[in-house]
């Protein structure tokens with residue numbers, strides 16, 4: 066025992082620091098919904114301030130501690146709250162990039178101010194020991210333990226008993242409600258950020274004496290607290306504390322008993338917190354890993370130059386690059402490296418820009434590709450180009466491996482999982498025989514020998530050719546079904562899924578393609594040099610790549626070209642060597658933070674220029690903005706056929722059946738034993754006041770949430786355990802109360818994707834390739850659905866530019882383009898005026914009459930409900946309180962009580978004629 070105890074105590078000490086930092090992280094994530102990848106950078110600021118005051122200025126310890134922990138904590142907390150407010154509405158990639166930007170700013174700022182060499186950090190805690198169970202424990206070990214314990218206890222007490230603490234819990238559950246009680250959610254979050262920043266600064270100052278002062282090392286050490294936060298499911302502070310201690314102790318025991326037993330385990334202790342992070346993300350139920358952001362991001366609208374202009378631009382760039390060696394001089398290899406980075410940026414952009422998924426493991430994929438290439442080329446002796454292709458193919462299964470958590474995870478949790486994967490790969494495997502090996506010489510990366518391609522010049526042209534091929538591949542991919550699915554996935558995965566495409570398959574495919582392309586980049590990069598080692602592929606570089614990717618303007622391949630040259634070539638032209646490099650890093654970091662504060666908007670090109678380029682490229686300016694779009698949008702074409710492929714269903718046949726549905730959110734029963742039917746050829750209403758459980762019922766029917774009990778049957782078959790896409794393919798379509806459109810796509814593309822998602826389905830091949838005849842089918846379905854809803858004249862307008870009423874019609878058209886037998890329409894008329902609503906009602910009646918579709922309609926517009934519904938169910942507080950014909954519902958006192966409240970109904974005499982107009 067006395068042998069193990071010192072390791073346990075050392076583990077508890079480090080674990081206490083993780084616990085402290087992790088608790089600060091959880092506190093801020095819990096209250097703001099923003100996960101701070103720059104958490105370690107905040108600690109680093111505190112530590113440098115402490116160093117400056119204590120070592121350089123030799124000020125009293127108490128003052129140094131107060132300023133570096135409390136003072137810096139308060140200032141950083143205030144700044145972070147401001148940044149977090151802007152991040153609440155930006156896509157997750159930019160959210161991650163902005164907080165990573167903080168790391169770049171702090172790292173570059175520290176190096177510019179204090180130099181690049183690690184600084185000696187003095188021990189400032191009292192020297193002495195106490196004996197515990199026969200083992201001497203130093204004060205330096207005891208103090209972090211005591212501080213972390215006291216801080217966590219104080220936080221728990223604060224949460225439990227103080228008014229502000231209760232408000233902090235409230236701000237997570239319902240910020241609007243909190244605001245109504247007179248407490249400002251912003252003020253509450255500000256306090257949370259201040260407390261979180263103080264915690265992490267404290268953890269940094271406690272950790273610093275155990276390592277030499279280096280901004281990168283310290284930042285990464287504090288990042289180890291992510292594992293503790295994951296154990297606390299990013300929301301539970303006591304569990305995070307326990308997780309931090311547990312990780313610290315197990316890591317120390319690994320150092321004692323495992324690390325020395327094999328080369329493969331040498332990095333196990335260091336990567337253990339990230340292994341815990343990855344495992345916790347994989348085993349935590351998906352429902353617990355919620356996106357805590359208050360407002361969901363809408364994708365940013367970007368102007369794209371017409372195809373012809375882009376082609377001319379591409380040809381011009383190609384000519385410049387092809388003639389470049391005439392003037393590159395000694396920088397030729399930098400340009401070759403930049404070209405390999407173009408491929409790396411393109412591969413990351415495919416994920417982040419196209420499908421809104423964040424990977425922080427891309428440099429790891431590049432490293433894997435590099436190693437695979439070397440093995441195939443050197444050990445198997447295969448030709449260069451074959452080795453390049455095989456490097457991609459070998460890396461793809463690794464991409465698929467990381468895509469497995471990706472399938473479950475989304476948003477910030479996916480970013481965390483890939484971050485952990487990249488770090489584990491680096492720390493545990495880079496130096497093993499499996500990858501680059503223990504020697505610093507690294508792996509041989511021979512170039513092709515023929516045609517002078519082994520010279521620097523020849524190899525440059527070879528890489529240029531591969532880059533051109535990859536770019537062409539990506540451009541063509543955007544025009545394929547998979548390209549459209551990826552855009553849909555990026556903008557509204559829910560819409561894609563409820564239209565019939567299995568987004569799991571789409572995610573898997575894109576991860577595989579993207580990792581394969583990153584492998585190509587790694588091999589191209591490696592062959593630029595004769596030998597390459599793991600140091601060239603530090604996983605932290607993946608974070609910088611993300612920052613650059615999101616800073617760069619334009620669509621593929623422009624952002625990749627600009628990003629690669631800004632990262633690799635630009636520094637070679639700047640005077641000042643290392644200093645210039647740090648200044649550039651500082652600029653990148655500050656720019657991404659500034660961009661986040663601007664909600665990710667890049668400065669727009671002047672409209673005269675975009676107009677000129679549009680005309681030059683032959684892009685006709687769409688008339689939709691000039692004519693009265695609303696009028697056009699509400700003139701359904703009576704001749705349009707309600708497109709469908711399943712034939713007309715018999716009226717009164719079995720459509721949707723809900724049996725004994727119960728949905729519980731925590732302690733709240735949102736839907737309580739609801740049973741209803743929506744037969745074919747009928748519009749069935751589902752009404753009830755706000756919060757009655759209507760949308761929850763829809764979500765349970767379409768498979769977006771798992772009910773606590775009950776059964777959903779579609780056309781007689783039990784679909785309760787089927788995922789949303791499978792239900793859609795079986796004939797269940799829907800629209801959403803909070804509209805789910807593909808905002809950067811045109812109306813025609815939106816509507817068409819409604820049907821194409823169904824054709825793509827849940828099969829790899831059908832997601833990758835269209836069948837002959839699909840195109841004609843799509844065109845017909847799209848045209849008919851748009852004409853039916855009167856949005857055909859808006860066909861080329863971007864969905865994101867339309868009014869709410871027009872967007873509702875586009876969403877309906879998208880649902881009608883699908884071949885659904887049952888349609889769930891969630892408040893489809895909200896945003897339409899009276900005339901539009903009546904027209905809308907006629908469209909629905911026509912669809913039901915001519916297609917035999919079953920429609921279940923949730924509506925607050927009672928005149929529309931009474932006009933078009935044949936049968937109505939009424940929900941109140943999750944329970945079905947009435948059902949009947951419109952006349953029976955109008956006459957029902959129970960229904961009026963539900964809408965007006967029981968007290969009011971008693972005093973309303975005689976009973977009101979109808980619930981008409983009852984709106985919430």
Ligand SMILES: Nc1ncnc2c1ncn2[C@@H]1O[C@H](COP(=O)(O)OP(=O)(O)OP(=O)(O)O)[C@@H](O)[C@H]1O
Pocket residue numbers: 730733735753754755756757758759760761762802
């Ligand atoms: N994800 C969730 N987590 C916790 N509670 C939820 C969640 N979704 C809904 N609720 C709660 O369930 C209840 C029913 O909500 P639901 O959105 O289904 O009502 P609704 O009838 O559609 O209301 P509205 O007419 O305002 O759309 C409400 O009390 C709501 O706050």
